[in-house]
Amino acid sequence: MIALTGKNQSYVLVLYGLCFPLIHVAHAQFILKMAAVQGGMGDADIKTDIKTEPSADGFGNNNANDGRVLSASPGSSSSTGSNKQTAAVTPEDQQTLLAVLQFLKKNKLSESVEILRREAGLPENSLDPKANESAGAGSGGAAGIVDLEGGDASSLLSRVTGSSSAGAQAPTKGTFICGGKKDQPDVSVVLSAYSQQGDPTLYKVYYRDLKKFIETVLDCHRAELSQVFYPLFVHMYLELVYNNHESEAKAFFEKFSGDQECYYEEDLRILSGLTKKEHMRGNETLLDFRTSKFVLRISRDSYQLLKRHLQERQNNQIWNIIQEHLYIDIFDGMPRSKSQIDAMSGSLAGEAKREANKTKVYYGLLKEPEIELPLDDEDEEAENEEGKPKKKKPKKDSVGSKSKKQDPNAPSQNRIPLPELKDSDKLDKIMYMKEATKRIRLGPDNLPSVCFYTFLNAYQGLTAVDLTDDSSLIAGGFADSTVRVWSVTPKKLRKVKSAADLNLIDKESDDVLERIMDEKTASESKIMYGHSGPVYGISFSPDRNYLLSSSEDGTVRLWSLLTFTCLVAYKGHNYPVWDTQFSPYGYYFVSGGHDRVARLWATDHYQPLRIFSGHLADITCTRFHPNSNYVATGSSDRTIRLWDVLSGNCVRIFTGHKGPIHSLAFSPNGKFLASGATDGRVLLWDIGHGLMVGELKGHTDTIYSLRFSRDGEILASGSMDNTVRLWDAMKAFDDLETDDFTAATGHIHLQDNSQELLLGTYTTKSTPVIHLHFTRRNLLLAAGAFNP
């Protein structure tokens, strides 16, 4: 048997070399999906759909990987040569192919069947017996099926491997009979992830064996290998449940759930509630587990150790799971320590693959637009306006020198098209510059003052808050579906006059903008009605003319702050939309919600421009990078992803949080990202290197708000625990050791220096802090609803 599989290995390599059938598998899958979408398939078919994905992943990964990763997969590290497990995998790939064929045939896609068969080199008749079988799957005798199966498989294999070695034929056949015995040839069963099963009572033994082994290995490996426990545990449990071994599953859970890391507690609770096969259908958590591979990073040494052990013990069951449901990212070098692993793990799907964070990210800021320069003139020479034109030239150089230099890390100015500046924007820029000169330098010795905007009589209904950049307006989203806007300055909120009245005004006058406002409508606050569910996200446009709100009703609405009416309802998310935010340059905005997809919109398009999909659970918060070229999303799957607006690709995946992420903030220089989650921790990320660079512990409840001061010296975090905490961001980022090694391996050494970085803790009486904002002069504004 061992020898046979060795041959089989070469077959796999050949298969990769040929590669065209694989491409075609992908093609077939696509068709299959299309069919699923169009034809409203039955349950079994949907399951097929689900199943094909992981297998496709497997192919895709191996295919894309260079030799290093390839050699990492146990089968191809040829020298050991005793991988009978690969045998089980390989034939299954074949079976997948067959199943796809069968499915196509069933759906009368004969043309595709022809193409696929031709390209895979399958005989014409290979499918026919299958069809019969699937018809009488229930009644068919096991023996007969095995025969047929064996025959088919061998013939298929002979075609595929024929080109490489004819000698491989006989042994493969043997293997296939083996596999055939285990697997029912029914489509749904073939494609079901948990169909293969051993003796349910042995699961415990297997697991205990592994546990004992890992406990006895050298210390340096133990931490790394322990990572395997959680995914293994979950998959074994699910297999048991899937195969209707309820009591065994319960016993298994009882026995080993206590060993799991505490940060998986939430998932385990969901898992423990699930004891029947029927429950698995439609359970999102499960879907995530089955459709995505759990990613582990393990050093080569540790991995070899594990592999050898499993082979020695002939521990099929576990090896299968590892092969099928885990993605092991093997690196060369020292094994990581427990703390290093703990820092990075905790997400729903394990750590991020290293490849995922390799793309270059242009995190630099865009050059400030030209208008900044004349503005400066005006700012400094407000007294003598006449001198402006002639001094313009020299000023340009002296003042603009800093921002003129193109940041090497910045994207090109027109990488994504940005709206042109209007006159009013320029005026605002002037205001901004003026204010900026009066900005207070913050630091550990000079902490900001805090003003708290308390929402009274909100009756627990305040769900979202936003302030304009110039701190002149504050808006609240409420559970009663309303959006309310208040003026924070003595300037009242006024509507534009009605069309009839607008006709009467003198359009040529200088103060026409003032004249169009209807003085009679002036009030401190305005209420806007339109949503039909709680408003979870709210965002002002940079020019203060618009307001976005996202709601449970699945829409994002754009409101005009001139007329205080709804302009557009963007429909696309069919589920609650948890968050939305305007781009710092206006025009674009991003939204994310329960459908696990983030969308990029432009205000003048009713359909999204980009759809960012990849999160395994709800997207809970969305943030634009200051240069507007990237979007960060935080999710309930406990990961943060950074998406490229231009290509729509995911360019960073950050793992390390142990709970759903509820707040994100980019540092003003665009280099760093801060994230806060229900676990009460703030994590700091270096975007360029794709690394975690800090952990700030102190909060005791969900962090709903994060904000950097205008110059990035201080990070403020607001939490459900009724506190605002200030952190020394400068110090946190200065102390970084980002040598090449850490950058290359992604191993981080985090010092536990939260206490040193914590500059202050400010408590409210009974008001959770749900929004923070630094004014242009660095006064910290916080907002929340009083909760008596």
Added chain:
Amino acid sequence: MADREERRFAEVSRESVRLMAEGAGVELGDDVAALLAEDVCYRLREATQSSSQFMRHAKRRKLTVEDFNRALRWSNVEAICGYGAQDALPFRSVKEGELFFVEDRDVNLVELALATNIPKGCAETMVRVNVSYLDGKGNLEPQGTVPTAVQSLSDDLLKYYQQITRAILGEDPHLMKVALLDLQSNSKIAALLPYFVYVISGVKSVSHDLEQLNRLMHMVKSLVQNPYLYLGSYVRSLVSSVMYCILEPLAASINPLNDHWTLRDYAALLLSHIFWTHGDLVSGLYHQILLSLQKVLSDPVRPLCSHYGAVVGLHALGWKAVERVLFPHLPAYWANLQAVLDDYSVSNAQVKADGHKVYGAILVAVERLLKMKALSLSQSAEGQSGAHPGSVVGAVSYRVNSPGLSPPPEPLSEAALGIASHLQVGGAGCHWEEWTPVPLPAMYCELYSFFGDSLAVRFSTGTGFGTHSPCTPSQLGDSRKEPPGPASNLDTTRKMPQLTANLNISPRQDGSPRTDPPPPSLSGPGSVRSLPRASSMQRSRSSSSCSRQRSAGLSREVFPKARFTSPQTTPPAFSFLIGGRQMGQRCQGRRPFQTMFATTPPVSAIPPRTYAHKLPVIGRVGKPVRRWTCSHYSLHLPL
């Protein structure tokens, strides 16, 4: 049973499922019920799980029925209605049936529809801003508590605090003055407020040292007058310290040489000042103060100096306070006082001296009460009469409150009425509702029976003084005998608008007396003649017609009929005349007196008229007030 123990979730038993099925008219087998029960449990858990997501995004800690319904709706299950109430639902059990149910009472719709206590709508959602932490190190102590020790302050503040306290409590009077001035105007000491309050609360430990007590009271005054300080709940603590000085039998008062009376007077003034400027910060403060004063007054065991404090305190709080507390209590108290005064033994000399002090204080208080009462009666009559023509209202009210406010009269016009009403509102506790005002004549009668001629005599002198202290009418609202100083008054006025709508009313009047122009008192005698008429009809509504007439043709009617050719002459003489009459006929003193007093209102009624001509704003009485109430919750933050 074993698996019962290991279960981690609430479970729906198969019996329940069967019961429900029966309720719906379906018979279920045991196994079916068991399966269903298990599935129901799982679905419930699932729904709970996803409902927690809605809770998290609503940024709450409490899972609501609505969250659960949302989860149900998104999983295509009908929402459950009727459980949205905030309060807990009582869960009842029926013994026999082992049934548990939520009590669901019948609602009597008719009763509900006809109910008079219609629930009010909930208050409007609003945003308020407050500066929580200045320079990152504001008040680190939780608000509302007085810290026990001086810590966690910046070095600068700490030093300042030490210097100030040392200067105020030290020997050098000059240094003290400087320190007090600074305390009164320093804008950066908000963080120190609790510490100062704490120091001041130390009055109890220095009750033997009059000097220290005095200094502490000065400190209170400085703090109260500092326009940058928001006293908040510390008002209560300050008031209790001041009350201590007013009411307690201080250790210092054992020695008769110590002039604790001045301290009590001063503290009483301070009390009224705090109340008028910061009274709105603590709800029910007025009521509380009155109650504690009343308690002291009605306690015969307390020494006379305490009683004295209570009387001056009431006096300082205004004539209404005197009318409500002191006057009804007077008959009972009089007996005690009389006993003290009539005891001529040597051993009683000291007590008797104290008794005279109390007697004097009471006399002053009731005197003012009578004056003000008369004044207010005639004014209210006038106000009623003027109610019809809007312009007159403006004029009248303007006069009443702010005779002296020559510059912009707008904000005051309404405020005038506001004062009186403010008082009532302040004391509008349930206790006070039952109190019925005694008609002026009866009151006078009663008081006269106690004080006899001394009352009348002092009356006349009082009016005599009136000439040179024209502020009397304004004191109606003010209730302060002597404002500490014009400068401080200005300060408070400026400071008030920051606080609330309420406040801006009272301080204006505070400031007003100083700027009083002479005309009211001067013209006073001139209108005397019209007086009797108005006053005679005072009790009847008809007075309105009279006054209307007057308002129409005042200048023509009043002056020609006046007996005195030169109104400027001898107002004191005139009152003397009345006083003499009273002396003669004890019980009929009422009438002459009344005439006397009714005079005052028309007296001052003239100037407003002239002002009214000048001021076009009068018609917009309500406007400024509205503006203030709005800005009360204005979000503007001076950054």
